[in-house]
Amino acid sequence: MLTYFRPSKSDNMLKKLSLLSIFLIISLIGFSQETPEDGLTDEERAFSDSIATVNEASEENALAMNAYNEGIKAFQAKNYSVAIQNFDKAIAGRPDFVDAYFNKGMAQIEDGEEQDAIATFDKVLSLDTNNSKSYVKKGECYTALGDYKMAIKSYDKGMKLDPTNEKTPYAMGDVYFLSENYEAAIEQFTKAIKINPDYAYAYNDRGSSYRMLENYSLAVNDYNKAASLAPKLAFIYNNIGAIKKKQKDYPGAIAAYQKAIIADAKFYLAYNNRGSIYFEQGKYAEAEKDFKAVIAMNPKYAPPYNSVSAIRFKQEKYKEAEAEASKAIKIDTNYASAYVNRGVAREMLRNQNGACSDWQKAKDLGSELGNIYLIGNCN
Numbered sequence: 001m002l003t004y005f006r007p008s009k010s011d012n013m014l015k016k017l018s019l020l021s022i023f024l025i026i027s028l029i030g031f032s033q034e035t036p037e038d039g040l041t042d043e044e045r046a047f048s049d050s051i052a053t054v055n056e057a058s059e060e061n062a063l064a065m066n067a068y069n070e071g072i073k074a075f076q077a078k079n080y081s082v083a084i085q086n087f088d089k090a091i092a093g094r095p096d097f098v099d100a101y102f103n104k105g106m107a108q109i110e111d112g113e114e115q116d117a118i119a120t121f122d123k124v125l126s127l128d129t130n131n132s133k134s135y136v137k138k139g140e141c142y143t144a145l146g147d148y149k150m151a152i153k154s155y156d157k158g159m160k161l162d163p164t165n166e167k168t169p170y171a172m173g174d175v176y177f178l179s180e181n182y183e184a185a186i187e188q189f190t191k192a193i194k195i196n197p198d199y200a201y202a203y204n205d206r207g208s209s210y211r212m213l214e215n216y217s218l219a220v221n222d223y224n225k226a227a228s229l230a231p232k233l234a235f236i237y238n239n240i241g242a243i244k245k246k247q248k249d250y251p252g253a254i255a256a257y258q259k260a261i262i263a264d265a266k267f268y269l270a271y272n273n274r275g276s277i278y279f280e281q282g283k284y285a286e287a288e289k290d291f292k293a294v295i296a297m298n299p300k301y302a303p304p305y306n307s308v309s310a311i312r313f314k315q316e317k318y319k320e321a322e323a324e325a326s327k328a329i330k331i332d333t334n335y336a337s338a339y340v341n342r343g344v345a346r347e348m349l350r351n352q353n354g355a356c357s358d359w360q361k362a363k364d365l366g367s368e369l370g371n372i373y374l375i376g377n378c379n
Contacts, residue, residue, distance in 0.1 A: 064093030132161035200230035234264035
């Protein structure tokens with residue numbers, strides 16, 4: 001929630017007090033009997049001090065408002081550290097400035113300071129105990145920090161304060177999904193859908209939960225519903241393709257990946273997944289075309305290099321296969337499959353020591369195939 005400051009009721013009261021004080025001073029002048037050295041009676045001096053206090057408070061509020069608005073501008077410009085500094089200035093001028101605390105927390109999240117953001121949102125809640133959005137944001141912070149138990153507690157408190165916000169059970173569903181508690185995730189995504197029956201993301205993620213439970217028919221139903229609600233979301237079709245591929249329905253999978261590409265021509269995962277099907281079908285030219293498209297779109301994504309390595313191996317171009325696998329490993333030094341493929345290429349190049357070293361590394365990274373090659377070919 002990023003909003004520019006609007007004068008609050010307290011600011012208007014300050015203005016009224018200032019006018020009232022002036023009126024009273026003017027009234028009292030006509031009734032003064034004694035005039036001290038400064039020309040003011042005790043009553044007039046007291047009200048004069050009140051005006052000075054009001055003016056000082058008004059000035060501090062104006063400075064706080066200006067700092068707050070500068071913080072909003074910096075946030076919108078994605079200059080989060082400057083935004084935080086300005087929100088701190090606003091808070092210094094107005095220690096009860098709830099919006100400044102809240103937006104400071106938002107900036108801290110964007111700046112990767114989730115732990116600090118939690119403390120900031122706690123301050124919001126100390127000033128406004130019914131601020132449901134602060135509980136939701138705390139949930140996001142705990143999720144980012146991997147503390148799923150605290151994330152769920154925070155989301156639950158937020159949901160109790162505002163049961164009409166579909167994004168809260170949706171976020172809780174994501175936490176349960178990350179915790180591999182797919183039944184609980186389905187329950188929360190269903191709550192989100194009941195609140196908002198047109199919530200495409202909730203249908204998609206519930207579909208993914210069914211997919212993890214291998215209930216593919218319900219998963220596809222949810223993915224199709226999500227696609228009907230948000231036809232431009234390419235990842236939904238990609239998810240359908242993944243199920244079709246697992247079921248060995250290659251024409252259905254390719255059709256789904258094609259829909260993903262139509263929805264978003266830059267969605268490289270669909271090209272990569274379609275290429276893997278072409279590879280399994282022995283259509284190496286089509287597969288390589290897709291993998292090269294992925295590399296052009298995202299040269300820092302390791303899998304297509306490894307896939308091209310597998311194609312080169314099929315083509316008996318072992319030196320090129322080794323080079324492509326090495327490219328994948330350079331990007332991701334923990335890519336077990338790439339070590340396996342490079343080891344196989346090195347074996348064909350009569351580099352047995354290099355092959356065994358790669359398979360050992362693959363085994364250390366948890367690759368069963370790497371372990372099989374190691375046992376079968378190395379001392």
